[in-house]
Amino acid sequence: MLTRRSFLELTTAAAAAGAVNAQTATKSQVASGTPWYRTAVRWGQTNITERDPTRYDIGWWREYWKSTAIQGVIINAGGIVAYYPSKFPLQHRAEFLNGRDLYGELVQAARQEGLAVIARMDSNRTAEDFFKAHPDWFARKASGEPYRVEDKYVTCVNSDYYQQYLPSVLTEIIERSHPDGFADNSWAGLSRANICYCENCSKKFQDKYAKPLPRKKDWDDQTYRLWNEWNYDRRLEIWDLNNRTTKGAGGPNCLWLGMNSGSITAEANSFRDLRRICERSDMLLLDHQSRTESTGFQQNSDAGKLVHEMIGWDKVVPESMALYQAPSFPGEVSFRLSSKPPLEARMWMYEGIAGGIQPWWHHVGAYHEDRRMYNTAQPVFQWHKENEKYLLNRTPVAKVGVVWSQRNTDYFGRDAARTLVDLPYFGFTEALLRARIPYVPVHVDDVGKEPGKFAVLVLPNIGVLSDAQCALLRKHVEGGGSLIATGATSLFDEWGNTREDFALADLFGAHASELMKKRMPAAASVHTYLRITPELRGKVWGPKGGDEPAPSGERHPVLKGFDETDILPFGGELGPLKLDSGVTVPLTFIPAFPGFPPEVSWMRQPKTDIPGLVLKDKGKAKIAYFPAEIDSRYGKDRLPDHANLLANTIRWAGGDGSSVLDVQGPGLLDCHLYSQRDCLILHIINLSNEAAWKAPVEELIPVGPLRVSVKLAGGVAGHLAQSLVSNAQMSATASDGWTRFQIPSIRDHEVIVIR
Numbered sequence: 001m002l003t004r005r006s007f008l009e010l011t012t013a014a015a016a017a018g019a020v021n022a023q024t025a026t027k028s029q030v031a032s033g034t035p036w037y038r039t040a041v042r043w044g045q046t047n048i049t050e051r052d053p054t055r056y057d058i059g060w061w062r063e064y065w066k067s068t069a070i071q072g073v074i075i076n077a078g079g080i081v082a083y084y085p086s087k088f089p090l091q092h093r094a095e096f097l098n099g100r101d102l103y104g105e106l107v108q109a110a111r112q113e114g115l116a117v118i119a120r121m122d123s124n125r126t127a128e129d130f131f132k133a134h135p136d137w138f139a140r141k142a143s144g145e146p147y148r149v150e151d152k153y154v155t156c157v158n159s160d161y162y163q164q165y166l167p168s169v170l171t172e173i174i175e176r177s178h179p180d181g182f183a184d185n186s187w188a189g190l191s192r193a194n195i196c197y198c199e200n201c202s203k204k205f206q207d208k209y210a211k212p213l214p215r216k217k218d219w220d221d222q223t224y225r226l227w228n229e230w231n232y233d234r235r236l237e238i239w240d241l242n243n244r245t246t247k248g249a250g251g252p253n254c255l256w257l258g259m260n261s262g263s264i265t266a267e268a269n270s271f272r273d274l275r276r277i278c279e280r281s282d283m284l285l286l287d288h289q290s291r292t293e294s295t296g297f298q299q300n301s302d303a304g305k306l307v308h309e310m311i312g313w314d315k316v317v318p319e320s321m322a323l324y325q326a327p328s329f330p331g332e333v334s335f336r337l338s339s340k341p342p343l344e345a346r347m348w349m350y351e352g353i354a355g356g357i358q359p360w361w362h363h364v365g366a367y368h369e370d371r372r373m374y375n376t377a378q379p380v381f382q383w384h385k386e387n388e389k390y391l392l393n394r395t396p397v398a399k400v401g402v403v404w405s406q407r408n409t410d411y412f413g414r415d416a417a418r419t420l421v422d423l424p425y426f427g428f429t430e431a432l433l434r435a436r437i438p439y440v441p442v443h444v445d446d447v448g449k450e451p452g453k454f455a456v457l458v459l460p461n462i463g464v465l466s467d468a469q470c471a472l473l474r475k476h477v478e479g480g481g482s483l484i485a486t487g488a489t490s491l492f493d494e495w496g497n498t499r500e501d502f503a504l505a506d507l508f509g510a511h512a513s514e515l516m517k518k519r520m521p522a523a524a525s526v527h528t529y530l531r532i533t534p535e536l537r538g539k540v541w542g543p544k545g546g547d548e549p550a551p552s553g554e555r556h557p558v559l560k561g562f563d564e565t566d567i568l569p570f571g572g573e574l575g576p577l578k579l580d581s582g583v584t585v586p587l588t589f590i591p592a593f594p595g596f597p598p599e600v601s602w603m604r605q606p607k608t609d610i611p612g613l614v615l616k617d618k619g620k621a622k623i624a625y626f627p628a629e630i631d632s633r634y635g636k637d638r639l640p641d642h643a644n645l646l647a648n649t650i651r652w653a654g655g656d657g658s659s660v661l662d663v664q665g666p667g668l669l670d671c672h673l674y675s676q677r678d679c680l681i682l683h684i685i686n687l688s689n690e691a692a693w694k695a696p697v698e699e700l701i702p703v704g705p706l707r708v709s710v711k712l713a714g715g716v717a718g719h720l721a722q723s724l725v726s727n728a729q730m731s732a733t734a735s736d737g738w739t740r741f742q743i744p745s746i747r748d749h750e751v752i753v754i755r
């Protein structure tokens with residue numbers, strides 16, 4: 001249990017120690033000689049409210065830091081609200097600060113505990129007095145009115161507020177307290193939803209492009225697209241400017257880290273180019289605090305893998321994890337002072353850890369009447385500490401890559417990215433999860449970086465692809481890699497202009513329909529089906545009455561399990577499209593017919609030659625192109641037929657050699673396999689709970705036994721399987737390049753180290 005210490009005793013001690021005047025290395029830093037951003041992996045944050053200076057029990061929190069085994073703290077310093085006596089009079093002091101240096105005292109306490117310190121800023125708004133003193137530093141509407149959020153004024157990223165004032169605040173904080181680094185919550189400024197027409201923006205845009213700012217949002221207008229790119233570039237300039245400032249004043253390890261989302265759509269909406277940020281940073285801080293209803297806990301491991309594939313698997317990517325009741329749907333209420341049901345918080349953490357994320361607990365406020373939240377983090381953080389060496393510095397073992405790009409989110413997704421881009425992505429990745437097939441997200445510009453790494457690349461409705469990106473994908477196929485693409489993939493260029501045909505039509509063996517070129521929004525479900533091609537359906541049984549000829553030949557592997565049906569539900573629209581010779585079409589489109597009343601619910605046109613799926617062999621590679629966007633449909637309707645069809649197609653495309661893992665037994669399980677030095681590491685998250693698709697979870701339902709087979713790699717013999725969670729003894733048997741063992745039961749998660 002935590003002990004309470006006198007608030008007075010500690011504040012007196014801090015005062016006696018004086019202002020923190022030297023950078024104190026953390027214990028782990030001293031031991032290893034490596035910088036803090038490689039050694040501090042578990043983090044904690046008490047996000048201070050303006051009321052807290054009167055009631056921040058530093059002694060109690062120090063005990064809490066210890067009990068949760070954190071190695072670093074994020075402490076509110078300045079920005080919207082300052083928690084120290086700044087020399088800048090307009091930096092708004094916390095209402096109850098009363099001249100105190102609460103931030104400095106907390107830094108001092110953290111240093112005494114050997115913790116790394118990140119000073120937290122939130123820089124994008126100010127109070128009215130600031131606005132009145134520097135009216136030219138603020139974002140303006142076309143009318144000249146300033147942009148406001150409640151009673152605060154939004155600063156402009158192109159003004160001297162960002163260029164000069166903030167760097168001077170960062171320098172002041174470094175000189176006062178020498179934090180290891182900085183975080184900034186809303187560093188990216190005004191979101192894409194609004195155009196700033198202030199004098200700074202107008203002049204800078206005019207100077208660069210010799211034309212005025214776009215008058216309104218219009219994705220077909222090249223000026224608006226340039227404005228979008230110009231905004232992305234400015235955020236990177238700010239990232240670099242702030243890092244030059246903090247490294248200049250605080251030394252080469254004093255990183256400035258803007259917060260980032262694990263959602264690419266959220267990143268795009270605030271001009272944060274996640275890939276280019278990963279390229280320029282030694283660490284990434286994720287602000288991706290809880291699951292949304294549209295996906296499940298698995299969203300967190302996906303985000304972890306996505307970021308690590310870019311920034312590197314040797315780097316630390318902590319993620320702020322809410323211990324309060326964060327909304328499960330964007331825009332819903334956040335109960336800042338209520339405890340999140342502990343299993344909901346912990347399952348999110350375990351999924352993040354399975355994807356390579358480091359845990360970071362986050363409380364809003366330093367005093368809580370709902371004290372249950374103080375019990376949530378400890379078991380996860382202690383477990384993390386004990387098993388840390390297996391949770392860092394490892395690389396995923398997966399033969400399936402799911403391709404994404406932020407440019408596709410921008411110029412194909414436009415204002416409907418959640419349905420056009422996220423829905424197919426999550427539909428496909430959840431079909432992989434359900435089939436227990438490990439995958440990693442791959443940025444399209446990274447395709448081919450390690451030739452032969454992926455047996456199959458999946459392109460879930462990646463409408464926007466540049467010619468250069470198409471060339472990378474072609475090279476992957478030429479090297480024998482398989483490809484699965486859906487929907488409008490490659491039909492648009494890098495600006496979102498519609499091409500005459502798919503840029504990858506030669507690979508697909510199929511050409512774009514006129515319907516697709518109309519830039520279809522993801523349609524609501526319509527009453528359509530897909531027909532299984534009789535020649536490929538194998539044996540059938542049941543009543544006579546159809547018009548189909550007797551089946552012949554073998555069932556095609558992508559149709560595995562559909563032995564007792566000639567049709568599959570679809571739900572989308574398809575137009576006629578031209579095919580090249582030499583392709584196989586296992587599914588054709590059945591157009592919509594009435595569903596109500598039942599008397600009229602019969603197919604008016606039972607058969608068309610419009611393909612729903614086109615298969616092709618190209619050398620060693622197999623290509624599957626789905627005109628029928630089964631991934632989006634699965635994301636929307638969750639029909640098992642759709643998930644099974646996608647999984648069958650992956651297995652067909654990957655061939656025999658692409659399997660790395662087989663897990664048999666009941667339950668919805670998210671499986672991740674890694675390789676590290678002399679071992680393989682398998683994470684299994686048990687998602688089979690009563691709230692798999694709707695937060696929050698209250699009760700876990702154990703599953704097991706599970707029969708596991710893992711393909712051996714990296715010289716691992718496979719004779720030992722050691723559990724890091726249940727600590728169950730498992731005997732592993734290695735033969736034919738695989739090791740096999742049985743996991744008796746999994747409650748929340750399990751991690752197995754295989755040697």
Ligand SMILES: [Zn+2]
Pocket residue numbers: 138139140156157158159196197198199200201202
């Ligand atoms: Zn502006």
